[in-house]
Amino acid sequence: MHKVLVLHGPNLNLLGTRQPEVYGHETLDDIDNGLYEQAALGGWEIACRQSNHEGELIDLIQAARLDGTAAIIINPAAYTHTSVAILDALNAFDGRVIEVHLSNVHRREAFRHQSYVSLRADGVIAGLGSQGYRAALDAVMAG
Numbered sequence: 001m002h003k004v005l006v007l008h009g010p011n012l013n014l015l016g017t018r019q020p021e022v023y024g025h026e027t028l029d030d031i032d033n034g035l036y037e038q039a040a041l042g043g044w045e046i047a048c049r050q051s052n053h054e055g056e057l058i059d060l061i062q063a064a065r066l067d068g069t070a071a072i073i074i075n076p077a078a079y080t081h082t083s084v085a086i087l088d089a090l091n092a093f094d095g096r097v098i099e100v101h102l103s104n105v106h107r108r109e110a111f112r113h114q115s116y117v118s119l120r121a122d123g124v125i126a127g128l129g130s131q132g133y134r135a136a137l138d139a140v141m142a143g
Contacts (some may be wrong), residue, residue: 005071009078013050024102028047096140
């Protein structure tokens with residue numbers, strides 16, 4: 001069975017209550033539950049993790065290098081624009097990487113237009129809300 005790791009960065013644990021006009025009304029549990037169901041239907045194993053701590057996200061990426069994970073879907077949130085360390089960890093991962101953002105970062109503040117993660121990502125999905133995660137998982141499962 002193929003494995004995929006979904007990583008959610010800082011403040012995404014507040015989905016559904018934090019700026020719903022930007023991020024929508026779905027909670028992180030809603031998103032994860034939909035992904036678990038979608039992965040199961042496709043015959044994939046999935047793990048979804050959220051952390052507000054950069055080092056913990058890096059530890060999860062590094063562990064994925066060794067546990068047979070085929071792909072990482074990552075919404076690094078604010079770390080998108082600041083974390084060379086997450087980029088370095090992703091560069092050490094041999095599988096596919098899909099970067100996801102709930103909002104269209106290119107319609108927001110100028111500092112959000114730069115993504116370190118995009119330098120490694122095989123694909124980037126932005127502005128589709130939670131549907132972006134589902135599209136990323138579809139892409140991963142399609143190969």
